[in-house]
Amino acid sequence: MALSRSITLRRIIRKTCWMLELIRGLGRSGFGFFETLGRFNLFLLKILVGIPAVLVRPRLLIAQLFSVGVLSLPIIVVSGVFVGMVLALQGYNTLVDFGAEESLGVVVALSIVRELGPVVTGLLFAGRAGSALTAEIGLMKATEQLAGMEMMAVDPIHRVIAPRFLAGFISMPLLAAMFSAVGIYGGYFVGVGLLGVDEGAYWSQMQSKVDLYNDVFNGVIKSVVFGFVATWIAVFEGYDTVPTSEGVGRSTTRSVVYAAFAVLGLDFVLTALMFGD
Amino acid sequence: MKQTKTMELMVGMLIAAGIAALFVLAMKVSNLGTFSAANSYTLTARFENIGGLKVRSPVTAGGVLVGRVSSIDYDNKRYEAVVAIGMDKAYDRFPDDTVASIYTAGLLGEQYIALDPGGSEEFLTDGSVIEFTAPALVLEKLIGKFLLNSAEKGSGP
Numbered sequence: 001m002a003l004s005r006s007i008t009l010r011r012i013i014r015k016t017c018w019m020l021e022l023i024r025g026l027g028r029s030g031f032g033f034f035e036t037l038g039r040f041n042l043f044l045l046k047i048l049v050g051i052p053a054v055l056v057r058p059r060l061l062i063a064q065l066f067s068v069g070v071l072s073l074p075i076i077v078v079s080g081v082f083v084g085m086v087l088a089l090q091g092y093n094t095l096v097d098f099g100a101e102e103s104l105g106v107v108v109a110l111s112i113v114r115e116l117g118p119v120v121t122g123l124l125f126a127g128r129a130g131s132a133l134t135a136e137i138g139l140m141k142a143t144e145q146l147a148g149m150e151m152m153a154v155d156p157i158h159r160v161i162a163p164r165f166l167a168g169f170i171s172m173p174l175l176a177a178m179f180s181a182v183g184i185y186g187g188y189f190v191g192v193g194l195l196g197v198d199e200g201a202y203w204s205q206m207q208s209k210v211d212l213y214n215d216v217f218n219g220v221i222k223s224v225v226f227g228f229v230a231t232w233i234a235v236f237e238g239y240d241t242v243p244t245s246e247g248v249g250r251s252t253t254r255s256v257v258y259a260a261f262a263v264l265g266l267d268f269v270l271t272a273l274m275f276g277d
Numbered sequence: 278m279k280q281t282k283t284m285e286l287m288v289g290m291l292i293a294a295g296i297a298a299l300f301v302l303a304m305k306v307s308n309l310g311t312f313s314a315a316n317s318y319t320l321t322a323r324f325e326n327i328g329g330l331k332v333r334s335p336v337t338a339g340g341v342l343v344g345r346v347s348s349i350d351y352d353n354k355r356y357e358a359v360v361a362i363g364m365d366k367a368y369d370r371f372p373d374d375t376v377a378s379i380y381t382a383g384l385l386g387e388q389y390i391a392l393d394p395g396g397s398e399e400f401l402t403d404g405s406v407i408e409f410t411a412p413a414l415v416l417e418k419l420i421g422k423f424l425l426n427s428a429e430k431g432s433g434p
Contacts, residue, residue, distance in 0.1 A: 059281070065288045073291065102387040109306050174295025181298035184306055200345055201387050203305070204333030212307040220299070 036240070043236050050155065050162035060163040068129045068164065068231075069171030073178070075128055076121060080179040083116055084108060084186025091187075092195050104197050105206035108187035113210060113219045114275070117180035119267050122226035125172055126259035130234035133164050134255035137238025138248035146239075161235050168234065172227020173220055180219065218274045225266060230259040317363040318403035319347065322377045322390070327358045328413025329388045330379055336362050338392040343368040346390065362390065372397035378411035388413060 054061050091107040137160065140146050146156040184206075191197040210216065234255045241251035324330075327349065336344040344364035352359050364371075374395030381388050392407075401407065 062285055062288050063281075065291065066284045069291045070287045073294075099382070102382060113302065113306065171291065171295075174292060174298070177295050177298035177302060181301045181306075184302075198335060198342075198387075200333050200335050200342075204331055205387060206306055207333070208331050210307045212303055216302045216307050 039240060040232075040236050043239065044232055046157050047162050047165050047232075047235070050158040051166060053155075053158040054162045054166055057163075060159070061166055064163045064167035065171060068133070068167045069175065072125060072128045072171070072175060075124055076175045076179050077182050079120060079124060080117075080182035081186040081189075083120060083179075084112060084183030084188075085190045087111055087116075087183070088187035088190040088195070092191060092197070101195075101197050102201040103205055104187070104191045104195075105202035105204075106209040108191065109184055109206045109210050110215060112180050112183040112187070113215050115267070115271075117183065118176050118219055118222035118226055119263060121172065121176040121179045121223060122230055122263035122267075123260055125168075125175060125227065126230045126234070126256050126263065129168060129171075130230050130259050131252050131256050133168070133231070133234040134238040134241075134252045135248060137161070137164070137235060138241035138243075138251050141239065141241055142243040142245065142248055144243075161239060165231050165235050168231025169224075169227050172230070173223040176223030176226075177220065214275075218270075221274075222267065222270050225270060226263045229262045229266060233259045233262060317344065317347075317365055318369060320344075320362045320364055320401055320405055320407055322360050322362065322407040322410050323352065323355070323357040324360060324377075324379065324410050324412050325357060326412040326415065327360060327388075328379055328381070328415060330360065330390070330413065331388075334387060334389050336364070336390045336392065338368065338371070338394065343392065360390070369400070369402075371401045373399040373401050373405065374409060375401060375407055376409040376411065377407045379413035381414075 087108045088104060091104050092101055095101045095103055095107065137146075140156075140160065146160065149156045149159060188202060192199045192202050237251040237255040237258070241247045330346060330349065332346055332349055334346045335342050336346065344362050346360055347363040348361040350359040350361075351357075362377075371392060372395045374397040376393040376395065378391050378393070379388055380391050395409075
């Protein structure tokens with residue numbers, strides 16, 4: 001009788017231990033999450049403080065603009081052309097049923113300028129430039145280059161992080177604008193060149209329906225926000241990495257995944273704010 | 278040193294191309310752009326109602342594109358819409374009794390001006406006014422008329 005009771009007691013203790021462990025784990029990861037979030041935001045503050053130091057040395061910024069902006073250009077331009085071409089093809093097939101294929105220009109221009117330009121550029125930018133930034137900074141940390149800089153009384157945030165952040169912030173809106181312009185010409189090529197939509201209707205309908213402030217300007221604002229967030233996440237993940245080869249790999253993956261989440265989530269919020277009324 | 282120079286050049290080109298793209302979006306895609314009519318002559322037509330006609334809408338004769346609407350104004354005294362048409366120089370032999378009518382391409386399509394040449398010996402030249410015009414058909418007006426007709430028929434004996 002006593003034996004069986006002690007067995008049941010032990011079983012209960014084991015069970016509760018397991019549950020306690022779960023609750024402890026939950027608390028640990030919750031604290032970890034908020035800690036990271038705090039570091040993430042404080043890091044932005046440090047970068048912003050470091051930005052004036054970059055403006056004194058524009059050469060650092062130019063080197064980063066080259067690797068972040070110019071080297072991302074091919075993938076952005078090629079994707080832009082194809083996105084525009086697909087939009088024209090899809091839009092034409094739907095619109096032609098209603099005899100409204102003259103509106104193709106509006107469909108292509110509005111979808112690209114408002115949504116696809118900023119969002120697709122943001123995703124591509126996170127994949128192409130953001131991952132490279134994270135891996136580069138993470139490897140610098142893993143090989144103790146950042147610590148070495150600190151030993152030489154050079155602030156790695158001024159020297160390494162801020163130029164990269166500023167370069168991403170500047171190049172993203174430019175890349176998105178190029179994506180949009182090229183995409184509209186891709187749609188023009190398919191719609192007018194191959195499918196035979198009237199050239200004047202393509203441009204005139206577009207010009208009469210696309211508003212400079214409401215559509216073009218809001219698209220640019222979106223791309224600025226996405227560039228800011230995607231670069232911020234990329235440099236933070238690199239700076240905050242676990243300094244091992246495995247850690248750098250994980251940070252690079254996280255950088256792309258989080259940036260993609262941030263771009264898509266913020267896109268919804270910004271769209272609701274801009275076009276919601 | 279040479280490498281930094283090329284790098285600077287490429288970055289400069291990136292920024293220039295980005296600004297050019299923004300400029301294209303502003304001028305060509307949005308409603309800010311203007312249309313320069315090179316190699317054309319201008320005709321004017323007055324319409325009672327232009328429906329959904331827009332600047333840069335096509336102007337056709339026999340279904341062939343011969344020009345584009347270059348500006349639309351409203352005459353405050355005669356209560357008419359004044360449409361300026363930029364005509365292609367290649368088609369400069371339209372008689373002065375040509376009729377300009379506004380039609381719709383398809384059910385929901387864009388509106389355009391169709392020119393029907395008359396039989397006069399005199400030709401329209403730069404700055405001439407097309408005397409005979411037919412206004413756009415407004416769908417609501419047509420439906421209203423149709424309903425009125427059927428109501429009258431229904432109330433009869």
